[in-house]
Amino acid sequence: MSKIQVSSDQLRSIYGQLYDVLQEKASLHLPELDDPVSREVNLQLQLFLTNVMEMAFNSLKIDGPPANDILNSRCEPFDLELNERVRKSYETWEEETVKVANLKRAAQETINNVWMENQMDYLRELDSKIDAEPATDTSDNASYALEQYPIDTQLYTDSLESLSKTQSKLPHMRNQLQKLQLLLQHLQDEGSVG
Structure with a gap:
């Protein structure tokens, strides 16, 4: 042949x-x-x-x-063994990618919920303080002479203390709010990149 x-x-x-x-x-x-x-x-x-x-x-x-x-x-x-190892590595990578995406989404939701809860708690606290203050009479019959409105020094002192406490909490609350907003922005930026 x-x-x-x-x-x-x-x-x-x-x-x-x-x-x-x-x-x-x-x-x-x-x-x-x-x-x-x-x-x-x-x-x-x-x-x-x-x-x-x-x-x-x-x-x-x-x-x-x-x-x-x-x-x-x-x-x-x-090399079949090498091919199988590469395939398994890709599967693991894809699974981890999905986990990271789910964790980012869950973290954003958690941060939003915490921020909303803190905001609502703070607003409820302020509302309760406002409701605790006595309403002023603004009718026409009210006389605005200083003598007719004796100053309740205890109520005035309590109001000043309450105002002082509120003012002292405001920077901390603003700081917390800014941190949460920065973290939320960071997570949203990461989500749009990934």
Whole structure:
């Protein structure tokens, strides 16, 4: 049985043409390359092409380096164990990405809830203090003479103390509000980037 004589360049060209045709046909019928099914099909096509080329070596007389060297220079031998480790690493990465996205969303909701609760508590406290203050009579019959309105010094002192306490809490509450707003803005910025 006579063998077909080919040069190493011709063998590389044959392999390259077959590889390109298989890739072109696969891309017509398969989704994107990142799809697991596409990756598996492409892997099987490469293995098939390698097997076909190895079977053809028995019928070829190659001028130049051995046929396996030519084939290996065109494609790396496939490592199934490495491929499986890479696939599992990608799955883990995708799972962690989803977890991080969920945590960011939950953190934003928690911060919003805490901020709203603190704001509502503070407003309720102020409302209760306002309600505790006696209402002033603004009717036409009211006389505005100072003598008719004796000053209740205890009520005046209590009001001043209450005002002082409120004023002392305001910087802290503003600071807390600013921190929460900055944190919320940071999380929203992170969410729009990720």
